[in-house]
Amino acid sequence: MTEAIPLVVQSLFMHDLNGREIVGDVSLHVERGEVLAIIGESGSGKTSVALSLLGFARPGMRISSGKILIGGTDILSVSGRQKRAFQGGKVSLVPQNPTTSFSPRMSVGKQMAELLAAHGHTGTGMKQLMRQALRSVDLPDDEKFFRRYPFELSGGQLQRIAIAMAFITSPQVIVMDEPTTGLDVSTQQTILELIARLVKSSSASVVYVTHDLAVVNVVADRVAVMLSGRIVEQGGRKQVFAAPSDDYTRMLLDAIPRLVTDCPAAAREAEGAIEIQSVLEVKNLRAAHGHVEVVHGVSFSVGKGECVGLVGGSGSGKTTTGRCVTGLHSNASGSLLFQGHLMPFAVSSRSKADLSAMQIVFQNPDRSLNPKESVAQSIARTVRLTGLADRAQVGAEVRSLLDRVRLPQRVVDLYPADLSGGERQRVAVARALAMKPKLLVCDEITSALDVSVQAAVVELLLDLKKDGLAMLFITHNLPLVSEIAQSIIILKDGNIVEAGKTNEVLRSPQDLYTKMLLGAAPRLN
Amino acid sequence: MSCKPPWPARPRRFRFLKVRPLNKPLLQLLLTRITLAVVTLFAVSIVVFAATQYLPGDPARAALGAKADPSAVEALRRQFGMDRPAVVQYFSWIEGALTGDFGRSIPSGRPVWEAIGPRAVNTLILTVTSLLLLIPLSFVLGILAAIYKDRLADHLISVPTIVTVALPEFVIGTVLIVLFAVYLRWLPPVSLINDSLPLSSQSSLFILPVLTLLGTTLAQVVRMVRAVALEVLSAEYIYMVRLRGISPARVLIWHVLPNTITPTIQTIALNAAWLAGGVVVTESVFQLPGIGSALSDAVINRDMPTVLAITLIITATYVLINLVSEALILLLNPRLRVARGNN
Numbered sequence: 001m002t003e004a005i006p007l008v009v010q011s012l013f014m015h016d017l018n019g020r021e022i023v024g025d026v027s028l029h030v031e032r033g034e035v036l037a038i039i040g041e042s043g044s045g046k047t048s049v050a051l052s053l054l055g056f057a058r059p060g061m062r063i064s065s066g067k068i069l070i071g072g073t074d075i076l077s078v079s080g081r082q083k084r085a086f087q088g089g090k091v092s093l094v095p096q097n098p099t100t101s102f103s104p105r106m107s108v109g110k111q112m113a114e115l116l117a118a119h120g121h122t123g124t125g126m127k128q129l130m131r132q133a134l135r136s137v138d139l140p141d142d143e144k145f146f147r148r149y150p151f152e153l154s155g156g157q158l159q160r161i162a163i164a165m166a167f168i169t170s171p172q173v174i175v176m177d178e179p180t181t182g183l184d185v186s187t188q189q190t191i192l193e194l195i196a197r198l199v200k201s202s203s204a205s206v207v208y209v210t211h212d213l214a215v216v217n218v219v220a221d222r223v224a225v226m227l228s229g230r231i232v233e234q235g236g237r238k239q240v241f242a243a244p245s246d247d248y249t250r251m252l253l254d255a256i257p258r259l260v261t262d263c264p265a266a267a268r269e270a271e272g273a274i275e276i277q278s279v280l281e282v283k284n285l286r287a288a289h290g291h292v293e294v295v296h297g298v299s300f301s302v303g304k305g306e307c308v309g310l311v312g313g314s315g316s317g318k319t320t321t322g323r324c325v326t327g328l329h330s331n332a333s334g335s336l337l338f339q340g341h342l343m344p345f346a347v348s349s350r351s352k353a354d355l356s357a358m359q360i361v362f363q364n365p366d367r368s369l370n371p372k373e374s375v376a377q378s379i380a381r382t383v384r385l386t387g388l389a390d391r392a393q394v395g396a397e398v399r400s401l402l403d404r405v406r407l408p409q410r411v412v413d414l415y416p417a418d419l420s421g422g423e424r425q426r427v428a429v430a431r432a433l434a435m436k437p438k439l440l441v442c443d444e445i446t447s448a449l450d451v452s453v454q455a456a457v458v459e460l461l462l463d464l465k466k467d468g469l470a471m472l473f474i475t476h477n478l479p480l481v482s483e484i485a486q487s488i489i490i491l492k493d494g495n496i497v498e499a500g501k502t503n504e505v506l507r508s509p510q511d512l513y514t515k516m517l518l519g520a521a522p523r524l525n
Numbered sequence: 526m527s528c529k530p531p532w533p534a535r536p537r538r539f540r541f542l543k544v545r546p547l548n549k550p551l552l553q554l555l556l557t558r559i560t561l562a563v564v565t566l567f568a569v570s571i572v573v574f575a576a577t578q579y580l581p582g583d584p585a586r587a588a589l590g591a592k593a594d595p596s597a598v599e600a601l602r603r604q605f606g607m608d609r610p611a612v613v614q615y616f617s618w619i620e621g622a623l624t625g626d627f628g629r630s631i632p633s634g635r636p637v638w639e640a641i642g643p644r645a646v647n648t649l650i651l652t653v654t655s656l657l658l659l660i661p662l663s664f665v666l667g668i669l670a671a672i673y674k675d676r677l678a679d680h681l682i683s684v685p686t687i688v689t690v691a692l693p694e695f696v697i698g699t700v701l702i703v704l705f706a707v708y709l710r711w712l713p714p715v716s717l718i719n720d721s722l723p724l725s726s727q728s729s730l731f732i733l734p735v736l737t738l739l740g741t742t743l744a745q746v747v748r749m750v751r752a753v754a755l756e757v758l759s760a761e762y763i764y765m766v767r768l769r770g771i772s773p774a775r776v777l778i779w780h781v782l783p784n785t786i787t788p789t790i791q792t793i794a795l796n797a798a799w800l801a802g803g804v805v806v807t808e809s810v811f812q813l814p815g816i817g818s819a820l821s822d823a824v825i826n827r828d829m830p831t832v833l834a835i836t837l838i839i840t841a842t843y844v845l846i847n848l849v850s851e852a853l854i855l856l857l858n859p860r861l862r863v864a865r866g867n868n
Contacts (some may be wrong), residue, residue, distance in 0.1 A: 165769070
């Protein structure tokens with residue numbers, strides 16, 4: 001008798017409550033010990049497919065037809081106690097966001113024990129299993145650690161626990177829903193290595209959902225590419241990456257930022273050797289949260305038409321530095337020289353001219369745009385701040401700004417909810433440009449976006465830079481920085497560990513941390 | 526066949542309510558709150574005392590009647606020490622109040638505490654019973670409504686509670702009297718509690734007033750619990766727990782409930798505090814001899830010592846309830862409970 005394939009999905013359809021198709025005719029199978037990556041952008045239905053493997057549909061959605069066979073049994077045909085035996089027992093899930101995926105008022109040990117107890121483990125055997133599982137993800141296995149609450153642990157530690165819990169019941173199928181998206185690069189790298197190691201040593205079939213193709217390269221055996229709820233291409237990883245047969249897959253592959261060590265922008269500038277007129281000069285900036293100093297004396301300058309990349313992992317002080325520059329964080333010392341004059345830290349004591357000459361674009365456009373204001377309204381409000389009062393003139397200015405960020409005129413009357421993430425971020429950029437700034441501070445502006453959208457936003461920033469706009473580009477994404485920044489500053493624990501021309505730094509990094517960051521950035525080759 | 530529970534047997538205590546030995550930051554926080562509460566009480570006592578000083582009407586004249594002899598009025602004023610400067614009066618009053626002596630009632634001359642003591646007990650029974658019913662009931666109803674959101678059970682819970690919260694207590698009280706006393710004849714229409722009989726034999730007199738108070742407070746807490754529970758139910762960690770194969774009952778008791786309790790404590794405390802002061806109307810609807818009715822009598826009689834005593838009792842309850850709720854929020858917060866230095 002041949003053993004049943006651990007996971008077979010037969011023509012799965014999912015619809016939302018209005019009858020709109022979310023997932024259409026998805027069929028796939030995963031062999032023992034195999035890793036299948038499902039790739040797609042947000043809204044492609046990849047997470048819906050992943051969750052359906054546990055017999056679950058998010059509220060507002062339902063699984064309308066199809067079969068999901070876990071070891072030969074259709075999880076969609078069972079319910080109640082039988083279904084719960086599958087969930088966590090035979091199929092387990094590693095969630096996207098570790099910090100919101102643990103019950104906040106229960107210690108992690110208790111949550112692990114709860115899982116094991118629900119699947120028939122008891123007493124000392126259970127404790128042993130828990131210790132072993134924590135050891136396998138390189139975490140301490142003592143009682144003290146078991147008593148920790150989720151808020152006491154870092155995102156990386158929580159994700160390790162989540163991974164340990166996914167493997168602990170020796171399930172046949174493990175579903176990983178973007179398990180590294182919420183983590184910073186260096187943590188991401190170690191988690192990826194951990195996953196690869198655990199997958200190799202277990203015989204589970206793994207479904208790995210992601211939008212990050214570089215990550216796929218590290219873990220997957222086979223790849224399924226999803227677009228609008230359907231699988232457009234499926235095959236071995238090497239084959240799909242080397243010779244994609246679908247246009248969409250090709251587009252996705254092209255959109256990935258590559259670590260370019262001979263940065264075209266920097267090279268060109270070096271040739272020209274133009275005397276750069278400095279827009280912003282930061283000298284010995286120190287900033288604190290409460291009494292804890294998080295930035296310890298950082299100095300740099302940004303010239304006209306220059307883009308400076310401020311790179312570091314979470315907690316490196318890069319965002320705080322950006323906030324000090326823009327006046328959002330005034331618990332700081334040092335000096336800010338903006339367009340040749342000294343500027344105070346507090347936004348309330350800055351002059352109107354300074355305020356309008358420096359604009360910021362935030363990480364998440366969902367939260368920085370007023371959901372009750374249409375695109376035209378939010379941009380026009382800013383345009384009127386420049387002193388323009390005439391209706392027709394304001395309208396013309398709004399349209400020209402939309403042109404500048406390459407948004408079609410039809411979006412004028414739409415609301416943020418009607419736009420995609422990338423379009424929203426472009427509205428945010430247009431709104432910042434309305435003040436005709438000399439310096440644009442971009443705080444992780446692409447990290448909430450899909451790769452293809454990210455590429456478009458980067459192209460837009462390159463154009464703006466050509467027009468002489470100075471930019472401070474804050475990010476944890478090294479490949480991205482290599483595409484747009486001439487100079488780069490690497491921050492670690494509030495100190496600059498390395499700074500210089502992007503191509504020089506990336507080609508021959510001097511500092512260990514920079515080398516680590518470079519090594520950690522997943523890449524395609 | 527014996528049915529083994531899917532998790533190991535262990536004492537079924539609500540572990541999340543278990544408090545570890547207090548650590549220093551938590552103790553400091555609690556001490557700050559207690560100090561603030563004491564300061565508040567003193568401030569209130571000054572305000573209330575000042576207010577009674579400037580209230581129109583002379584208590585002595587009110588006690589002796591409009592046509593009383595001015596010298597008799599003056600004698601009475603001296604007897605009660607009302608001829609002394611206000612500041613002196615305040616200190617002698619607060620000194621007595623701190624030792625439980627609220628002075629003597631002006632018209633009767635009896636000690637204030639003797640007159641309001643039994644009434645305070647009645648009010649206490651009324652409010653504590655209401656509160657003890659209110660808390661579990663609102664959690665059960667609120668979480669049920671959240672689970673069955675927009676379905677029949679939700680409507681059956683939400684509609685009546687919203688209707689009752691919109692009605693003032695005298696309307697609810699009157700409707701209850703008409704229904705249970707006049708029409709069904711199950712319960713007496715008034716709650717004339719006899720001080721000389723044991724309260725246990727008169728417990729049925731409390732039923733309608735308690736129901737009235739519940740009717741006016743339940744909706745607010747149920748709505749709050751429902752809103753919080755909806756948020757918790759849609760939280761990612763609840764999905765994760767469910768997708769680990771944990772039974773629905775366990776998810777509800779160990780994951781939904783603990784996370785619903787803390788944000789609702791404040792609302793419950795507000796309602797509890799309201800119960801402490803807001804029983805006046807309910808007591809008068811049912812003619813229940815409590816401190817609410819005692820207060821309105823005392824105001825009419827310009828019986829300042831009694832007014833002061835009752836106001837102080839009500840404020841003290843208010844402050845105490847707030848203090849307890851703040852302490853509970855602090856104690857239930859695992860972040861503070863396990864504070865291990867700062868992050």
